[in-house]
Amino acid sequence: MAEKGEKGFSLSNGGKSSLKSPASFKGKDDSTAKSKRGRKVQFDAEEAKISMSSKSGGKVDKPVARGDWGKGGKGDKIANGGEVPVVKAPPPLELKIEHELPENAKCLMDCEAAEILQGIQEQMVILSEDPAIKIPISFDRGLQYAKRGSHYISPHPVRRVLDALKLHNVSDGEVSMIANVGPESVEEVFALVPSLKGKKSKLREPLKDALDQLAKLKHST
Amino acid sequence: MFFHIVLERNMQLHPRHFGRDLRDKLVAKLMKDVEGTCSGRHGFVVAITGIESVGKGLIRDGTGFVTFPVKYQCVVFRPFKGEISEAVVTMVNKMGFFAEAGPVQIFVSNHLIPDDMEFQSGDIPNYTTSDGSVKIQKDSEVRLKIIGTRVDATEIFCIGTIKDDFLGVISDPGATS
Numbered sequence: 001m002a003e004k005g006e007k008g009f010s011l012s013n014g015g016k017s018s019l020k021s022p023a024s025f026k027g028k029d030d031s032t033a034k035s036k037r038g039r040k041v042q043f044d045a046e047e048a049k050i051s052m053s054s055k056s057g058g059k060v061d062k063p064v065a066r067g068d069w070g071k072g073g074k075g076d077k078i079a080n081g082g083e084v085p086v087v088k089a090p091p092p093l094e095l096k097i098e099h100e101l102p103e104n105a106k107c108l109m110d111c112e113a114a115e116i117l118q119g120i121q122e123q124m125v126i127l128s129e130d131p132a133i134k135i136p137i138s139f140d141r142g143l144q145y146a147k148r149g150s151h152y153i154s155p156h157p158v159r160r161v162l163d164a165l166k167l168h169n170v171s172d173g174e175v176s177m178i179a180n181v182g183p184e185s186v187e188e189v190f191a192l193v194p195s196l197k198g199k200k201s202k203l204r205e206p207l208k209d210a211l212d213q214l215a216k217l218k219h220s221t
Numbered sequence: 222m223f224f225h226i227v228l229e230r231n232m233q234l235h236p237r238h239f240g241r242d243l244r245d246k247l248v249a250k251l252m253k254d255v256e257g258t259c260s261g262r263h264g265f266v267v268a269i270t271g272i273e274s275v276g277k278g279l280i281r282d283g284t285g286f287v288t289f290p291v292k293y294q295c296v297v298f299r300p301f302k303g304e305i306s307e308a309v310v311t312m313v314n315k316m317g318f319f320a321e322a323g324p325v326q327i328f329v330s331n332h333l334i335p336d337d338m339e340f341q342s343g344d345i346p347n348y349t350t351s352d353g354s355v356k357i358q359k360d361s362e363v364r365l366k367i368i369g370t371r372v373d374a375t376e377i378f379c380i381g382t383i384k385d386d387f388l389g390v391i392s393d394p395g396a397t398s
Contacts, residue, residue: 136257
């Protein structure tokens with residue numbers, strides 16, 4: 001058990017250190033430049049803290065931070081408190097789909113995907129009689145997953161209910177995730193979709209309404 | 222998560238396929254080449270749902286093959302960091318457990334399993350709470366959060382956690398009501 005723990009620690013430390021490395025590298029860069037830049041270097045350390053705290057934005061944050069370094073001297077007063085950025089708690093991992101997929105990508109709920117793939121499967125039954133045509137394994141697994149994850153009787157009313165949340169700046173990915181998870185309470189939504197926490201006060205009522213309507217659309221179990 | 226997306230691909234066709242069934246043969250070849258494949262950007266191409274357009278063919282010098290640019294709609298499955306997924310456990314060992322969410326494999330390390338669950342070896346290895354009320358074993362359904370992804374040529378592999386609020390076992394195959 002101890003061995004397992006140690007190995008786990010080395011792995012997790014390795015993981016944690018790799019997460020921390022952007023900040024530490026920044027620190028190293030700053031130290032070499034400290035003697036040359038003075039004021040700006042201290043501001044860099046604070047920017048490194050800020051960029052670490054908004055780490056979920058990933059690589060995008062770094063160039064923005066660097067751009068800001070040259071602009072202000074606000075770092076003087078703030079940065080004196082710490083030379084090495086210390087991350088107390090990593091921010092919750094947020095879902096960011098829009099940056100990684102092309103704009104024409106439409107996020108599907110599991111129930112919608114199940115409906116589409118079911119229709120294709122009915123056609124494939126005819127095609128599968130031809131021995132030259134092989135149905136890929138990922139199709140079967142995808143269909144099974146979509147069916148299992150589909151909590152609702154029909155996808156269209158679900159889409160209508162959740163599209164109303166888009167008026168409150170909930171993204172496509174977040175809407176699909178809410179539908180797929182099938183949460184029972186608003187607190188569950190905020191816990192599982194941390195990107196919505198910033199709009200908690202505005203979203204509480206619309207989410208509650210949406211969840212009440214979704215509960216009526218679920219399969220009876 | 223599933224997406225409906227338009228992709229483009231250059232399809233090469235041998236002259237023996239030319240004729241009145243050219244388009245059908247092009248579509249069949251596209252399905253054979255693309256369905257079931259995996260890429261880092263789009264994930265698994267689960268199924269092609271339609272052909273948007275087939276461009277003009279260009280004859281390749283020296284070979285006689287013709288290249289057609291084809292735009293097609295397809296359903297893809299791609300996991301994302303931060304996504305909540307319901308997966309089925311496929312294997313349990315002392316390092317953690319493996320689960321499947323569609324075509325994607327997910328590993329949950331024992332460090333990302335709640336501390337009150339301990340590994341029990343035996344015929345059916347499992348993770349169980351001290352009071353025995355919650356058990357994770359093969360074929361259990363668990364809700365997990367994906368915290369990392371890795372793509373290779375043929376598959377996507379993820380790391381997940383069940384150590385957060387509202388995550389964990391959904392249904393246990395061994396549960397008796």
